[in-house]
Amino acid sequence: MILKERKVPGPNSKAIINQSKQSEPQSMADQVPVVWDHAEGVWITDVDGNLFLDFTSGVLVTNIGHSHPKHVKAVVDQTKRLMNCYSFPTTERVELSKRIVEVLPDNIDKVFLLTTGSEATEAAIRIAKRYSGKHEVLSFYGAFHGRTYGPMSIAGNINTRRQFGPALPGGIMAPYGNCFRCVYDKKFPECDFYCIKMLDKIIESSSSGDLGAVIAEPYQGSAGFIFPPKGWLKELEKWANARGLILIIDEVQSSFGRTGKLFAIEWEDIKPQMICLGKGLGSGIPTSAVAGESKIFDCMSPGEMSSTTGGNPLSSAAALSVLEILKEENLTENARTVGEYLLERLSNLWKKYDFVGEVRGLGLVIGIEIVKNKKENVPEVDICKKIISRCAELGLMLGRVGMYGNVIRVAPPLVIKKEECDIAVEIFDRVMNEINKTL
Ligand SMILES: Cc1ncc(COP(=O)(O)O)c(C=O)c1O
Known part of the structure; x- marks a missing residue:
């Protein structure tokens, strides 16, 4: 299942982000420009009514899922x-x-x-x-x-x-x-x-x-x-x-x-x-x-x-x-088993795409390191940013991390199910495939 494609940011998100620029320092400006309205479990709804699968847990905070x-x-x-x-x-x-x-x-x-x-x-x-x-x-x-x-x-x-x-x-x-x-x-x-x-x-x-x-x-x-x-x-x-x-x-x-x-x-x-x-x-x-x-x-x-x-x-x-x-709810156990499953599925992206330098993780904390190519492992920030933006357009909310800003942060709430991970993997694969064709 791929979620409905949407424009990011939507008009309401855009208006609120612009408003925020009037009175808030823009130290966090490098995030996906989506204003969250409400969330439940692993699903976020933004102020434009778009649904996103949350793979951030809001910077690894919402372990038990949103609004439990x-x-x-x-x-x-x-x-x-x-x-x-x-x-x-x-x-x-x-x-x-x-x-x-x-x-x-x-x-x-x-x-x-x-x-x-x-x-x-x-x-x-x-x-x-x-x-x-x-x-x-x-x-x-x-x-x-x-x-x-x-x-x-x-x-x-x-x-x-x-x-x-x-x-x-x-x-x-x-x-x-x-x-x-x-x-x-x-x-x-x-x-x-x-x-x-x-x-x-x-x-x-x-x-x-x-x-x-x-x-x-x-x-x-x-x-x-x-x-x-x-x-x-x-x-x-x-x-x-x-x-x-x-x-x-x-x-x-x-x-x-x-x-x-x-x-x-x-x-x-x-x-x-x-x-x-x-x-x-x-x-x-x-x-x-x-x-x-x-x-x-x-x-x-x-x-x-x-x-x-x-x-x-x-x-x-x-x-x-x-x-x-x-x-x-045995969420620690769920993080272990679903995390192993997700890591294995995401590791296939490493096999398929030369710009995926490493996929590493434990439980539900997984990093996808984007590089220029596997041989040299030079950090590649632009492709990393493109993947994250395009994934958001397809309904997958991700964060970016790393000393060089080239690592995709995969960290969903611990209540996530394997079927929801499948949605994310499908989006990743589609986006990486699209980007790969442009290189
Ligand atoms: C390992 C570690 N220590 C400390 C902190 C700081 O936490 P806070 O942002 O709540 O001050 C963080 C935040 O990301 C962290 O990851």
Whole structure:
């Protein structure tokens, strides 16, 4: 089934986008120009009445699907009861904290609720510095941990770093386990985790002897859905533990079922000392958290950690319902099985089209990297943009990501069915075929 072809943007979308230009900065202007009106499950309707299959989850947020009735009810009921209070515990907040701790590895026994992903990574860095008494943090090329100055200073993503002046001191950076574009020009598994082995050399030359923590994403989201080879995170954990460093895993994007496990760290069975959460936790209601070991959190004195709306009754009730829905509807399992199916079907595009450099993914987070040709793997942004625009005209809503902006972001809500994936694959194939003929 191919959806009805439509003009993008439609007249109503166009008018609203123009209106937005009067009063909003255009920092997000590079998206598909469609103004969403309402959405249900995996289907979006825009302000012109066009239907789109959502393969964005609104930047990997709406894991449970749009306007899930149970989520909506939890939010509406809570709105009527209590939306905000002074920062004393509420039943919703306490219950949510308990549930989060229950589903995380057993070394994690405390959780601090916040509002955005950047706030969670910011808090994790602050706590790690305070606890360790050390002020350097190791992070990775291509990493993205948020747009406030703390996370930005330990991120290796050109989109957040360039032209913002000097970062905060203490950030040390090393190559990630990116085998598609290995900076050491090595091949896995023969390299035997060479990039982990090189960390000591990097620290030797770049650290003032004040390194206290290391932060990593389980897969790099903003850099282009880059998945390190199996075993890389485990090796990183061993390396960090052997040096007494606090390991922080940034699961803001990868958690709550997205990769086919509730948390991506479960694929490698690692036990970081701190974990950052966000996005899918509230599934649309702004909620984030940093979870960790109490021996680490206990270093913070009263007043050193607080956030006005963090863990408020409304966001806590919303997040609690997300956890229930994920469990009741086996959405993590669905992400795994449907994700495997989708990855296999999309991999056929790699076989067919020379400009598809790689199709990679885990669960329902899949990156399609567009290149000039397979031989050289040079990033190709124009074709990537054309594919995304043309897919929108045929009813498939996609995002673009990557250090070089040449990766198609495939990340539908976790409620998606195989038949809906078939629609998307058919659209992809038609669009790529059309573009291929013009080359
Ligand atoms: C891994 C990761 N960390 C942190 C953030 C920042 O989250 P927020 O935009 O909610 O501040 C993001 C957002 O994309 C992310 O992907």
